[in-house]
Amino acid sequence: MxxxxxxxxxxxxxxxxQSWANDQELARSQLKAIFAALxxxxxxxxxxxxxxxxxxxPPPKKDIAWLGTVASSQAADAxxxxxxxxxxxxxxxDSVQDSIANAVLDSQSTPAIRRRAISALAKVRTRSxxxxxxxQSALKSDDSQLVGAAREILQSV
Amino acid sequence: xxxxxxxxxxxxxxxxxxxxxxxEPENGLQSRIDSAGYNQPAxxxxxxxxxxxxxxxxxxxxxxxYTSEYASGYTSGYAQQQVGASQRYGQPAFGQQAFGQQAPxxxxxxxxxTLGQQPxxxxxxxxxxxxxxxxxxxxxxxSAPQGRFTSSTQPSSQAPSQALSQAPSQxxxxxxxxxxxxxLMPQRRAETILVGSFNIQTFGQSxxxxxxxxxxxxxxIRMFDVVGIQEIRSTDQTILDVLxxxxxxxxxxxxxxxxxxxxxxxxxxxxxxxxDSNRISTGPNATYTLNDDIxxxxxxxxxxxxxxxxxxxxxxxxxxxxxxxxxPDVAVQEVTSMGGIMREIRNWEFASAQEDDCILLxxxxxxxxxxxxxxxxxxxxxxxxxxPTNVRETEIYDNILIEPNLTSEYTRRxxxxxxxxxxxxxxxDALKLSDHNPVWAEFSVEENGPQNYNPNPNQQSAARxxxxxx
Numbered sequence: 226m227x228x229x230x231x232x233x234x235x236x237x238x239x240x241x242x243q244s245w246a247n248d249q250e251l252a253r254s255q256l257k258a259i260f261a262a263l264x265x266x267x268x269x270x271x272x273x274x275x276x277x278x279x280x281x282x283p284p285p286k287k288d289i290a291w292l293g294t295v296a297s298s299q300a301a302d303a304x305x306x307x308x309x310x311x312x313x314x315x316x317x318x319d320s321v322q323d324s325i326a327n328a329v330l331d332s333q334s335t336p337a338i339r340r341r342a343i344s345a346l347a348k349v350r351t352r353s354x355x356x357x358x359x360x361q362s363a364l365k366s367d368d369s370q371l372v373g374a375a376r377e378i379l380q381s382v
Numbered sequence: 383x384x385x386x387x388x389x390x391x392x393x394x395x396x397x398x399x400x401x402x403x404x405x406e407p408e409n410g411l412q413s414r415i416d417s418a419g420y421n422q423p424a425x426x427x428x429x430x431x432x433x434x435x436x437x438x439x440x441x442x443x444x445x446x447x448y449t450s451e452y453a454s455g456y457t458s459g460y461a462q463q464q465v466g467a468s469q470r471y472g473q474p475a476f477g478q479q480a481f482g483q484q485a486p487x488x489x490x491x492x493x494x495x496t497l498g499q500q501p502x503x504x505x506x507x508x509x510x511x512x513x514x515x516x517x518x519x520x521x522x523x524x525s526a527p528q529g530r531f532t533s534s535t536q537p538s539s540q541a542p543s544q545a546l547s548q549a550p551s552q553x554x555x556x557x558x559x560x561x562x563x564x565x566l567m568p569q570r571r572a573e574t575i576l577v578g579s580f581n582i583q584t585f586g587q588s589x590x591x592x593x594x595x596x597x598x599x600x601x602x603i604r605m606f607d608v609v610g611i612q613e614i615r616s617t618d619q620t621i622l623d624v625l626x627x628x629x630x631x632x633x634x635x636x637x638x639x640x641x642x643x644x645x646x647x648x649x650x651x652x653x654x655x656x657x658d659s660n661r662i663s664t665g666p667n668a669t670y671t672l673n674d675d676i677x678x679x680x681x682x683x684x685x686x687x688x689x690x691x692x693x694x695x696x697x698x699x700x701x702x703x704x705x706x707x708x709x710p711d712v713a714v715q716e717v718t719s720m721g722g723i724m725r726e727i728r729n730w731e732f733a734s735a736q737e738d739d740c741i742l743l744x745x746x747x748x749x750x751x752x753x754x755x756x757x758x759x760x761x762x763x764x765x766x767x768x769x770p771t772n773v774r775e776t777e778i779y780d781n782i783l784i785e786p787n788l789t790s791e792y793t794r795r796x797x798x799x800x801x802x803x804x805x806x807x808x809x810x811d812a813l814k815l816s817d818h819n820p821v822w823a824e825f826s827v828e829e830n831g832p833q834n835y836n837p838n839p840n841q842q843s844a845a846r847x848x849x850x851x852x
């Protein structure tokens with residue numbers, strides 16, 4: 226689903242993306258533009274968007290709901306980075322836990338997305354039915370790392 | 383969180399490559415491309431499993447001296463411990479040997495010379511005793527190859543790509559390194575080998591098209607005899623050929639070997655080793671990428687085997703480099719997993735190549751205090767412990783790790799090469815090159831081992847290193 230634009234943000238320049246990759250605060254303020262670049266069909270914007278997301282740190286609180294919608298999208302890289310950023314969040318993510326849980330349960334999700342999603346669910350304080358279901362699904366997985374992450378969630382209670 | 387308990391389990395298959403697809407392996411090895419697009423040297427399928435080394439899941443069993451150091455010397459306070467190995471280069475405390483901080487009275491083994499003062503006496507051979515190596519890699523040499531490609535990894539039948547067309551035929555970039563480099567890292571010299579690690583942040587099309595950036599990256603690379611590169615991000619697989627045109631623009635003979643594209647998203651990365659072929663050759667079965675069936679690491683390491691070319695000794699140093707770039711979101715887990723893998727790599731390298739000098743380098747996204755497993759399990763110790771390695775000078779991300787008793791070729795000089803200081807740049811301009819500074823360590827050209835390494839002969843075999851479900 227390359228080319229999908231989640232935010233209607235215009236494609237930033239490489240210079241801007243490079244600046245954001247080297248400045249966490251700038252990157253946090255340009256999250257939607259970075260995701261627009263991530264879904265670019267051009268290689269360089271996509272690579273620099275990835276670099277900016279790797280270096281960004283926790284996402285802004287105001288973007289958590291939006292990241293929840295991206296987490297349940299079918300665009301694999303966008304979903305991967307959305308659940309990764311939610312897993313870094315310093316703010317509560319309970320409000321978007323069902324979207325994260327769906328990323329674990331969705332058969333179209335890559336193993337990498339599932340692992341990042343289950344890690345993010347470890348931050349949920351009050352689990353929904355979908356989250357419980359996602360944890361149980363992870364425990365039955367063939368992916369030993371996913372199983373380990375799910376066990377850690379249960380042990381942390 | 384990752385279930386790391388099962389990670390050191392062993393796998394029987396090592397994904398390998400001698401040089402990247404389309405490139406002729408230097409050692410003449412015939413390679414094939416597997417279903418994942420990786421080159422696999424045929425030799426690796428027939429590598430005999432040697433006997434007498436550790437089995438999967440078993441604790442390494444080294445000779446008593448090593449075990450003693452391993453158990454009691456470095457598990458805590460590694461920076462304060464003295465190395466018990468042979469002391470060919472003086473006695474500074476291990477881990478505290480940043481360049482320029484040698485202990486008083488430490489013998490100066492080799493004469494320091496000014497940049498460019500003593501060009502190579504031999505045009506294509508190793509330098510002679512006492513000669514320094516100028517920053518452009520070689521002395522001015524009218525008979526040196528002038529073509530764009532001097533690397534044996536040149537894809538001989540490959541049509542010039544868009545990337546190549548961006549490379550200037552007459553490079554306008556002038557060397558800008560000043561004598562200030564003496565304060566940042568040693569010059570290359572005939573008696574020593576400078577090993578580096580450099581994360582060239584998102585090295586792709588935009589940097590490749592910027593002559594200012596490429597010229598300076600080339601200058602940095604020419605300061606090393608061999609440097610492990612991280613974060614090559616380009617689908618154009620001639621990107622290092624383009625870089626080589628800059629590096630070798632004044633007649634150098636740098637070559638490279640590059641690993642496969644790795645990663646969990648569309649944006650993938652590659653490792654590479656760039657080396658001065660006047661001074662370094664690739665060893666047998668030159669490189670291989672660790673197998674990672676369970677996807678334990680975002681970017682599984684690239685192992686490269688190298689041999690020093692030197693006429694100063696009949697025992698040239700041989701060594702293996704392990705190039706790693708961890709995922710920052712799970713850096714500690716990956717570094718912990720690498721502890722067991724590093725032990726396996728060391729056993730495998732010794733068993734299959736009699737190689738005792740395995741050096742782990744790269745961008746760990748973790749400072750030495752978080753490298754416990756690499757030390758206690760992997761048996762390797764960081765050389766950079768008190769200098770930030772990012773350009774902003776806030777974090778120790780990059781490192782070079784050795785087992786000091788075995789790699790006694792280490793001269794006890796290691797450090798960080800500040801890009802800002804090297805080129806007298808503002809931080810903003812330095813960040814155009816990379817967000818990481820290169821790290822370096824110096825070694826003797828003469829092999830000291832492998833007499834120190836004595837795995838338990840009662841055990842059946844060394845396992846090929848890697849991650850698997852078993």
